Amino acid sequence: xxxxxxxxxxxxxxxxxxxxxxxxxxxxxxxxxxxxxxxxxxxxxxxxxxxxxxxxxxxxxxxxxxxxxxxxxxxxxxxxxxxxxxxxxxxxxxxxxxxxxxxxxxxxxxxxxxxxxxxxxxxxxxxxxxxxxxxxxxxxxxxxxxxxxxxxxxxxxxxxxxxxxxxxxxxxxxxxxxxxxxxxxxxxxxxxxxxxxxxxxxxxxxxxxxxxxxxxxxxxxxxxxxxxxxxxxxxxxxxxxxxxxxxxxxxxxxxxxxxxxxxxxxxxxxxxxxxxxxxxxxxxxxxxxxxxxxxxxxxxxxxxxxxxxxxxxxxxxxxxxxxxxxxxxxxxxxxxxxxxxxxxxxxx
Amino acid sequence: xxxxxxxxxxxxxxxxxxxxxxxxxxxxxxxxxxxxxxxxxxxxxxxxxxxxxxxxxxxxxxxxxxxxxxxxxxxxxxxxxxxxxxxxxxxxxxxxxxxxxxxxxxxxxxxxxxxxxxxxxxxxxxxxxxxxxxxxxxxxxxxxxxxxxxxxxxxxxxxxxxxxxxxxxxxxxxxxxxxxxxxxxxxxxxxxxxxxxxxxxxxxxxxxxxxxxxxxxxxxxxxxxxxxxxxxxxxxxxxxxxxxxxxxxxxxxxxxxxxxxxxxxxxxxxxxxxxxxxxxxxxxxxxxxxxxxxxxxxxxxxxxxxxxxxxxxxxxxxxxxxxxxxxxxxxxxxxxxxxxxxxxxxxxxxxxxxxxxxxxxxxxxxxxxxxxxxx
Numbered sequence: 045x046x047x048x049x050x051x052x053x054x055x056x057x058x059x060x061x062x063x064x065x066x067x068x069x070x071x072x073x074x075x076x077x078x079x080x081x082x083x084x085x086x087x088x089x090x091x092x093x094x095x096x097x098x099x100x101x102x103x104x105x106x107x108x109x110x111x112x113x114x115x116x117x118x119x120x121x122x123x124x125x126x127x128x129x130x131x132x133x134x135x136x137x138x139x140x141x142x143x144x145x146x147x148x149x150x151x152x153x154x155x156x157x158x159x160x161x162x163x164x165x166x167x168x169x170x171x172x173x174x175x176x177x178x179x180x181x182x183x184x185x186x187x188x189x190x191x192x193x194x195x196x197x198x199x200x201x202x203x204x205x206x207x208x209x210x211x212x213x214x215x216x217x218x219x220x221x222x223x224x225x226x227x228x229x230x231x232x233x234x235x236x237x238x239x240x241x242x243x244x245x246x247x248x249x250x251x252x253x254x255x256x257x258x259x260x261x262x263x264x265x266x267x268x269x270x271x272x273x274x275x276x277x278x279x280x281x282x283x284x285x286x287x288x289x290x291x292x293x294x295x296x297x298x299x300x301x302x303x304x305x306x307x308x309x310x311x312x313x314x315x316x317x318x319x320x321x322x323x324x325x326x327x328x329x330x331x332x333x334x335x336x337x338x339x340x341x342x343x344x345x346x347x348x349x350x351x352x353x354x355x356x357x358x359x360x361x362x363x364x365x366x367x368x369x370x371x372x373x374x375x376x377x378x379x380x381x382x383x384x385x386x387x388x389x390x391x392x
Numbered sequence: 393x394x395x396x397x398x399x400x401x402x403x404x405x406x407x408x409x410x411x412x413x414x415x416x417x418x419x420x421x422x423x424x425x426x427x428x429x430x431x432x433x434x435x436x437x438x439x440x441x442x443x444x445x446x447x448x449x450x451x452x453x454x455x456x457x458x459x460x461x462x463x464x465x466x467x468x469x470x471x472x473x474x475x476x477x478x479x480x481x482x483x484x485x486x487x488x489x490x491x492x493x494x495x496x497x498x499x500x501x502x503x504x505x506x507x508x509x510x511x512x513x514x515x516x517x518x519x520x521x522x523x524x525x526x527x528x529x530x531x532x533x534x535x536x537x538x539x540x541x542x543x544x545x546x547x548x549x550x551x552x553x554x555x556x557x558x559x560x561x562x563x564x565x566x567x568x569x570x571x572x573x574x575x576x577x578x579x580x581x582x583x584x585x586x587x588x589x590x591x592x593x594x595x596x597x598x599x600x601x602x603x604x605x606x607x608x609x610x611x612x613x614x615x616x617x618x619x620x621x622x623x624x625x626x627x628x629x630x631x632x633x634x635x636x637x638x639x640x641x642x643x644x645x646x647x648x649x650x651x652x653x654x655x656x657x658x659x660x661x662x663x664x665x666x667x668x669x670x671x672x673x674x675x676x677x678x679x680x681x682x683x684x685x686x687x688x689x690x691x692x693x694x695x696x697x698x699x700x701x702x703x704x705x706x707x708x709x710x711x712x713x714x715x716x717x718x719x720x721x722x723x724x725x726x727x728x729x730x731x732x733x734x735x736x737x738x739x740x741x742x743x744x745x746x747x748x749x750x751x752x753x754x755x756x757x758x759x760x761x762x763x764x765x766x767x
Contacts, residue, residue, distance in 0.1 A: 079678040102684045106677045109709040172705025173637070225536065228516065230694040230726075237638045244639025244675045247708040312638065361666075362673045363640065 051330050059328060060336070063343035067119065070350035074115035079357045080106055113246040118353040119346045120258040121243070121307045122317060126345025127265045128300035128307075129318025130325075130337065134272050135296045136206050139381065142319035143304035145206070146192055146297070147213025148185050152308035153239065154216040155184020160235045161227035174245055177238060178309045185305030188212060189298065196294050202279065205293075240365030241312035243353055254310045261303040265338060268296065272334040314349075315367055316374035321345045323381045348373060430596075430605075433612075434589040436460075436577050439596065445472045446483075446596055453580035454559050461575045465596055479572045481552050484599025489550040491537045493517040493733045495576065498591055501607070501737075504598035510548035512537040518730060540566055552597065582669055584653055584739035585612055591737050607737075614740035615656075618747055621754040622658030629687035629750050631659040632679070632715060635698075636707055641679045645670050653739065657746030658754075662686065676709060688749060689715035690763070691723050692731070698723040699767045721766040722749050731762040 075091065076084050082103050089095040090107045128143035135141075143149060159180035160173070171179065192209055199205045224232055246254070271292040274282035279289050307314065325340035326332060352369045427440030427447060436451040445466045452460040464478040474480065489510040490496050496519045499505055505521040510532040517523065525531030532548040534540040537555070542565045545553075550571055555563060557575040567573060574597065578590035588611050595604020631654050634642060644650040646666030654661050662682040666672060691698060700721070703710045715721055722745075726732050735742040741761045748755040749763065 079675050080681040102681060105684070105709060105712045106680055109712070110676045110680070172702045174706045177638075225538075228694060228727075234637050237640050240638075240640075242639030245636065245707060246639075249708055357675060357677075363675045363678075365640075 053336075056329050056331070056336050056340075060339050060343065063328075063340065063347065067343050067346045067350065070347055070354065071115050071119055074118065074350055074354055075107065075111050077354065077357075078106070078111050079363065082107065109248060110244070113248050113251045114243040114353060115350065116251055117243045117246040117254060117311060118349045120255055120262075121311050121314065122321075122345035122347070122349025123262055123342040124258045124303040124307050124345075125314060125318040125349075126321035126325075126341045127262060127338065128303040129320075130322040130334075130341045131265065131268070131272065131296045131300040132318070133322055134275050134334070135293055135300075136202055137275070137278070138206065139323065140319070141206070142316075143300060144313065144315060144318065145213070146209030146301065147188050147216055148192075148301045148304045149308045149313045150213045150216040150220070151188030152181035152185040152305055153313055154220055155180035155182065155187075156238055157220045157223045157235055158184070160238070161223040161231040173234065178250075181309035182305060184216075185301065185308060188216065189301040189305065192297060192301070193294055196290070196297060200290075202293065237365075238312050239367070241314040241367040241370075242356075242365065243311055244363070246310065250310060254306065257306045258303070261299060261306065262342060264299055265303075265342075268292075268299070269334045269338060272296070272338075276332055276334075311366075313367075314370060316370040317345060317349060320374040320377045320381075321348060324348075324377060430592055430601075431589055433583065434578075434581060434586045435583075436581055436586075437590055437593060439592060444470065445475075447475060447478065448593060448596075450575055450577055453557075453577050460557060460577060461573075463572065463574070481572045481574070481597070483597055485551045485597050487548065487550045488597075489532075489534060489545060489548060489553040489571075491553070491555045492576075493519065494736050495554050495594060496522050497730070497733045498594060498607075498737045499598055502591075502595060502598060502600040502603045504600050507598055510534055510545070510550055512540050518733065539564060542566060542569070545569065545571070554594075554597075578736060582647065582649055582652070584649060584656070584743070585615060587649065588612070588615075588737050588739055611738060611740050615743055618740055618743045619656045622656075622747055622751050625658045625751050625754060628658055628660040630683070630685065631661060631750070632683040632686035632689045632713065633691065635691050635703065635710070636676055636679070639675065641674045641676065643672050643674060643679065645672055653743055654746060657743055657750055659688070659746065659750045676707070680709070680712070684712065685714045687715060687718070687720060689713060689721040690746075690749070691721065692726050693723060694725065695727045697725050697767075703766075719766070722763040723766050724763045729762045 076087055086095065086100065086103060087107055090100065090104050091112075095104060125143055129141070132141040132143060132145060133139055156177045159176045191212055192205075195208045196205055199208055224235065227235070271282070271287050274285045274287045275292065282289050282292070304318070321344045322337065322341050324344050325337050328344070329336045329340045331337065352366050352373070355369050356364045356366055427442035430439040430441055430446075431437055436453055438449045440447045445464055448463040448465060450460045450462070452458040462478040464475045464480050465483045466472055466480055468482045468484065484504070485507050487509040488507050489512070490499065490508050491512045493516055496508055496511065496517050499508055500519050500521050508522060508525070508531060511517055511522055511526065512534050513536060514522070514526045514533040522531060526533050532544055534544040534548065545566055546569060552572045552574055553566065554574050554576055556579060557577050563573055574593075576590065578587045581587035581590070589608055591604045591608050592601065595601040633644060633650070643663060645668035646661065646663050647669045648671065651661050651664065655664070663672065693702075696702070700716070703716065703721070710716060724731055731742070744758055745760050745763045748758050748760050
């Protein structure tokens with residue numbers, strides 16, 4: 045393996061602080077700049093609760109009920125997806141693994157497809173389209189995750205489990221195509237929009253459920269630093285180090301699956317972030333040690349997701365779907381990684 | 393062996409070629425034959441009566457300098473000179489494949505439902521005659537419009553297919569069959585009466601031109617009468633349309649057909665300054681900035697009745713709109729009301745609803761056809 049100039053832990057700490065600051069700045073930018081121009085001092089006054097002017101009611105609604113939940117959701121979603129991707133890459137020892145590879149997000153899509161394309165209107169009338177699709181997504185992702193865990197008990201080889209996961213994903217996709225084919229135009233339209241990913245449908249009430257769930261998953265991820273590091277060395281080494289490989293594998297599957305399910309349910313299937321961000325973190329921190337990489341991945345994930353959200357509301361006449369932006373940022377990085385695989389630190 | 397097999401093929405081919413060439417020489421006329429125009433409001437459709445046959449020209453909606461398709465409608469059994477560059481259609485159609493509920497409804501209204509012998513997307517057609525026909529097998533269901541079952545289309549052997557053209561999309565294998573496809577670009581018209589005038593083409597195709605013409609005149613009179621009712625109103629209430637779906641609020645462009653109808657009903661539209669005829673994808677902020685003070689909110693749902701509760705459950709900030717606070721939201725479940733099937737050829741019925749909603753003071757004797765005030 046070609047090894048570039050090694051860097052010190054001190055440098056890494058500085059880098060992580062810088063990434064944290066960048067994330068905070070991008071969150072602020074998402075609050076300050078949006079599809080509607082609002083002066084920065086008024087944004088600050090509104091956020092700090094110092095605006096009581098009735099003429100600013102419209103701006104208050106936009107900032108507190110739309111921008112605040114969207115920006116905060118983007119921050120948590122980026123973190124959650126990137127961590128899920130990192131866990132998948134380590135678990136499967138595969139640099140091209142990501143949160144969507146095991147079909148968990150496809151399962152969520154299937155749940156939403158059932159709600160939007162096949163369920164009776166009564167369900168949507170009772171819960172509202174958005175709530176019904178969140179529940180559908182959770183159920184769909186949950187079923188796929190349970191199936192995977194079931195197979196994980198039977199299939200010992202990690203590579204085989206990956207293949208099973210991919211096949212389950214294909215099965216779910218084919219069911220989605222079938223539902224789409226027989227669905228109404230209105231249903232297909234809503235489903236296509238959902239599939240493009242968005243933070244714009246988030247409200248403060250939903251953020252109240254979404255953020256704690258994400259936070260729980262993120263904290264749990266940091267508790268798996270040691271097992272993840274052991275998995276990096278391969279299953280046999282991990283076993284020698286006293287790690288219960290199959291239990292760890294199941295726990296990581298459950299954790300990354302849950303993180304992916306939460307984000308997909310609330311924001312739609314957001315691609316690329318989970319796949320590319322761990323690589324960016326490895327490139328920046330020049331290590332694969334999870335004590336550094338987990339933090340770097342979480343912060344890079346947030347920063348990139350916030351940047352995508354910022355770009356999506358920038359055009360004057362329309363909005364750009366999130367999933368149209370992530371590959372533009374992601375594709376060049378993936379190609380760089382494939383070309384320069386040797387330079388990236390997959391081992392400590 | 394190879395030679396012996398090839399020679400008969402070649403001779404058959406050359407005979408056919410000669411025959412075709414001979415036919416062409418005898419009957420062809422020039423493409424730009426002039427006749428009496430039968431249309432005036434539609435921008436994408438021109439029909440001329442050329443004495444003995446009709447020439448129909450459909451303009452390409454995506455490049456209005458081009459012609460999308462020209463047809464020569466020839467009364468069945470009559471021998472008239474062929475016009476070069478046109479597709480020949482023998483009228484009246486006896487057997488036709490209809491792709492959309494919009495057309496089945498109006499064909500039935502003209503009394504020509506018997507000529508509908510096949511349909512696509514049958515499950516979305518609510519017309520009783522068609523539903524009954526599909527159920528008892530007298531009308532063939534060829535499957536989805538996006539991918540019709542070609543064998544069923546062939547078996548139904550329609551005289552013509554009524555389909556909607558989409559930008560840069562063909563008609564798949566169906567276009568390879570020797571069946572004329574009538575490219576109904578009516579949905580791309582920019583004015584309600586322009587779209588309604590396409591009824592004349594359907595009338596001609598089904599041998600009901602006079603019926604179609606009188607329906608169109610009645611529609612046009614009723615529409616203009618409705619427009620006159622609100623011509624002098626002093627207030628022009630601001631109207632917000634549709635709802636946000638998964639973070640995207642799709643509003644009609646300022647030059648669109650839908651906005652034209654709102655303005656004809658004496659309403660003002662928040663994006664009237666926009667120059668596009670299509671639709672705009674917006675986020676909540678942008679919609680709220682311009683329309684938070686809208687007086688009315690017109691929204692449709694599909695498959696469930698929209699209520700104040702579903703609007704809040706969908707997206708809580710919806711309750712911040714003035715129209716929500718005042719309760720001035722009008723809605724319609726398009727899965728149970730024939731709004732989408734009817735308004736293309738009966739825009740006066742939709743305009744009627746708009747006038748009743750926005751200007752009750754000018755709506756004496758009118759009642760709502762499709763919409764109702766939200767619960």
